[in-house]
Amino acid sequence: MEKYLEQQPSSILKIAIVGPESTGKTTLAEQLAIKFDTVWAPEFARDYLQKKWDTFQTTCEPEDLLQIAKGQIQLENDRLCVANKILFCDTTLLVTKVYSEYYFKYCDPILDQAVKNNFYDLVFLTNIDIPWQADDLRDKPNERTAIFTAYTKTLHQNNTPYIVLSGNKQERLQKATQIINDVKQAIAIGLNAKDFVQLFYHGITLDKLEQQLRFFKKGIPKTILERPAIKEDGILVYSTAAFNEFTVLFESKKNSLKLKKFVPASGAASRMFKFLSEFLISFNLENDTINAYINRKNDAELAIFITGIEKFPFYKQVLKKIKNDFPDFKDWNRDRKIHKFITYLIGTEFLNYTQLPKGVLPFHDYNSNIVTPLEEHLKESAYYAASNGTANLHFTVSEAHQHLFQAIINKTKYKFEAEKQLTINTNFSYQSKATDTIAVNHDNTPFRNENGCLVFRPGGHGALIENLNALDADLIFIKNIDNVNQNQIEEIAFYKKGLAGILLSIQEQVFDYLYFMQNTNIQESDLSELILFAQNALHCTLVDDFNKYTLENKIATLVTLFNRPIRVCGMVFNEGEPGGGPYWVKDSKGNVSLQIVESSQVDLSNENQATLFNQATHFNPVDLVCGIKNYKNEKFNLLDFIDFNSGLIVSKNSNGLPIKGYELPGLWNGAMANWITLFVQVPLLTFNPVKTVNDLLKPNHQQH
Numbered sequence: 001m002e003k004y005l006e007q008q009p010s011s012i013l014k015i016a017i018v019g020p021e022s023t024g025k026t027t028l029a030e031q032l033a034i035k036f037d038t039v040w041a042p043e044f045a046r047d048y049l050q051k052k053w054d055t056f057q058t059t060c061e062p063e064d065l066l067q068i069a070k071g072q073i074q075l076e077n078d079r080l081c082v083a084n085k086i087l088f089c090d091t092t093l094l095v096t097k098v099y100s101e102y103y104f105k106y107c108d109p110i111l112d113q114a115v116k117n118n119f120y121d122l123v124f125l126t127n128i129d130i131p132w133q134a135d136d137l138r139d140k141p142n143e144r145t146a147i148f149t150a151y152t153k154t155l156h157q158n159n160t161p162y163i164v165l166s167g168n169k170q171e172r173l174q175k176a177t178q179i180i181n182d183v184k185q186a187i188a189i190g191l192n193a194k195d196f197v198q199l200f201y202h203g204i205t206l207d208k209l210e211q212q213l214r215f216f217k218k219g220i221p222k223t224i225l226e227r228p229a230i231k232e233d234g235i236l237v238y239s240t241a242a243f244n245e246f247t248v249l250f251e252s253k254k255n256s257l258k259l260k261k262f263v264p265a266s267g268a269a270s271r272m273f274k275f276l277s278e279f280l281i282s283f284n285l286e287n288d289t290i291n292a293y294i295n296r297k298n299d300a301e302l303a304i305f306i307t308g309i310e311k312f313p314f315y316k317q318v319l320k321k322i323k324n325d326f327p328d329f330k331d332w333n334r335d336r337k338i339h340k341f342i343t344y345l346i347g348t349e350f351l352n353y354t355q356l357p358k359g360v361l362p363f364h365d366y367n368s369n370i371v372t373p374l375e376e377h378l379k380e381s382a383y384y385a386a387s388n389g390t391a392n393l394h395f396t397v398s399e400a401h402q403h404l405f406q407a408i409i410n411k412t413k414y415k416f417e418a419e420k421q422l423t424i425n426t427n428f429s430y431q432s433k434a435t436d437t438i439a440v441n442h443d444n445t446p447f448r449n450e451n452g453c454l455v456f457r458p459g460g461h462g463a464l465i466e467n468l469n470a471l472d473a474d475l476i477f478i479k480n481i482d483n484v485n486q487n488q489i490e491e492i493a494f495y496k497k498g499l500a501g502i503l504l505s506i507q508e509q510v511f512d513y514l515y516f517m518q519n520t521n522i523q524e525s526d527l528s529e530l531i532l533f534a535q536n537a538l539h540c541t542l543v544d545d546f547n548k549y550t551l552e553n554k555i556a557t558l559v560t561l562f563n564r565p566i567r568v569c570g571m572v573f574n575e576g577e578p579g580g581g582p583y584w585v586k587d588s589k590g591n592v593s594l595q596i597v598e599s600s601q602v603d604l605s606n607e608n609q610a611t612l613f614n615q616a617t618h619f620n621p622v623d624l625v626c627g628i629k630n631y632k633n634e635k636f637n638l639l640d641f642i643d644f645n646s647g648l649i650v651s652k653n654s655n656g657l658p659i660k661g662y663e664l665p666g667l668w669n670g671a672m673a674n675w676i677t678l679f680v681q682v683p684l685l686t687f688n689p690v691k692t693v694n695d696l697l698k699p700n701h702q703q704h
Contacts, residue, residue, distance in 0.1 A: 004070045005114035008077040016089040019126030020144040029090040040088040041079040044071035121193035123162035161197035203434030216444040222603040225612040229582035235679045246501025254387040260473035261385040265359040265395045265481035275301040290335045308697040313362040360404045364486040376484035382420035383493035390423045435463035437662040462664035465671040469638040478624040482690040485700045495682045499625045503568040511631035565636045565675045569621035570682035581616035594677045622687040646670025
């Protein structure tokens with residue numbers, strides 16, 4: 001019998017349709033065969049069992065199943081001989097197996113093995129969302145849900161790539177047609193149908209994948225620096241009095257605006273404690289002393305940590321836990337106490353701080369209570385991100401840690417609401433799996449894991465442009481989760497509101513000019529004012545042959561330059577912090593624009609480029625204020641303004657194997673590259689990131 005259950009070898013693409021009874025399998029198989037000008041293999045069991053019913057008035061019995069399986073494979077093999085590139089199969093032996101197990105609680109080992117041996121490039125599983133229709137062989141309308149579950153379980157067990165089809169007949173046909181065309185495209189670029197199913201459920205389109213593979217093969221061109229952006233040449237400098245005027249402007253308009261605060265908060269704190277993790281790995285308490293370790297490793301960070309250990313906001317919490325576990329702790333020597341303290345702080349069996357997001361860690365000690373960065377952001381929002389008695393905050397978090405954020409919000413937000421007499425609304429989003437990027441081998445072919453599956457990696461900080469794009473607000477404040485201050489919240493709010501006022505001021509002018517260009521019979525003489533504004537206020541460059549354009553094309557070009565999202569970025573003097581900064585950048589067409597550039601984007605082996613990079617006077621943006629609507633009050637699609645050529649190729653490893661990865665353009669680097677950009681100098685007091693745990697010892701993180 002086994003040989004009769006073997007599929008005929010073939011290069012034909014085989015697509016099977018399975019599912020509970022009365023879910024449109026036969027109709028879909030017929031439709032697809034017509035659509036792709038080929039044939040389909042019908043369900044052998046229907047004719048077999050109908051004849052049995054007509055003759056004996058009996059239904060399916062266990063001894064029928066192998067005969068049904070044999071007939072099904074024979075039908076399939078016969079149709080393979082005449083199929084045109086694709087064969088659609090209305091059912092498979094898997095259906096027979098599920099039927100046998102569900103109704104008879106048993107599956108013949110011969111049938112079970114045949115299911116494992118037989119192969120289909122793709123399986124469509126039809127959903128039960130269409131009405132059940134009775135006939136002689138259909139008598140279980142209430143069991144379709146259980147059968148559907150049995151199919152999904154068996155498909156998973158057999159590692160069979162499948163896609164669920166839902167909707168009415170027309171919707172299923174359209175969806176299946178698109179999927180089949182995509183599968184053919186995937187095969188054309190060297191993938192298989194199983195790869196496509198993996199991409200499908202990851203939400204990654206083939207176009208995105210092909211773009212990423214091109215980046216790996218061709219490389220990503222380095223950013224060309226024209227010059228650093230400095231005071232009065234790319235960086236605006238305002239007096240305190242001017243900032244006050246912009247603050248007043250913002251205050252006068254905020255209640256007519258929908259405000260939102262956007263806080264990237266998904267990052268784990270592993271880097272924050274990196275030197276402590278290295279200490280626990282390398283230090284041997286029995287054979288070494290901490291002082292000797294510090295001297296040998298020249299570990300200044302560990303020395304600073306130990307010196308300031310009692311000033312950390314988590315000191316009392318950790319110490320209390322150790323003393324509860326070890327009553328004789330007070331009798332230990334200094335090295336043993338410190339080693340145990342660090343073990344409890346970051347050890348996986350204890351507080352495990354390295355695996356938690358920064359947003360939920362203790363950052364500030366107010367004597368009466370210990371406060372997390374999350375709470376500082378809730379409090380801050382009342383000072384500058386609230387209108388009409390409401391502050392709206394959006395946090396990007398990892399799904400696994402959302403409950404930690406929510407627990408803190410539930411416990412503390414009411415206190416801030418009562419203090420400021422307002423309502424604080426919070427919501428969350430995750431970094432979409434669709435923004436993950438494919439990993440490749442060093443020959444730029446897709447990397448596969450031990451199961452033969454493609455491997456994807458998170459696309460990096462720049463993936464959050466998708467989260468930002470989903471928000472609906474007139475004005476959005478952006479600030480990293482770790483950039484909080486314990487002592488100067490009112491001063492920070494002053495500059496934050498000033499940046500918002502600057503944005504509203506420039507936005508009003510931009511909107512007026514756009515309205516003028518779209519609703520006025522413009523003459524050539526009207527253009528000079530528009531051109532000067534584009535060049536001087538918006539930092540735009542015009543192509544060399546702009547003056548040769550027709551009047552109509554000149555206006556269209558100016559409209560494109562004006563009709564973009566706007567970002568105002570607060571920049572501080574760089575006092576040696578690692579990271580990028582503001583530069584004038586030249587693109588491949590010779591256009592020069594203001595951009596934020598990281599060192600990894602620049603060819604530092606080029607002496608001229610390295611010199612320009614090191615001449616930067618300011619640091620990455622501390623704060624951003626964004627306007628994401630046009631002059632018609634319509635949301636921009638922020639994805640239209642990304643410079644995808646500013647991503648990065650990085651070397652990584654997967655289970656010890658070397659791979660290459662692609663990181664998307666950074667959120668305020670390439671992801672906002674084509675926005676209207678203003679850089680504004682703000683005081684250093686607005687910049688308080690916690691990159692390592694020792695940053696918590698700085699004055700702005702200690703109570704005054």
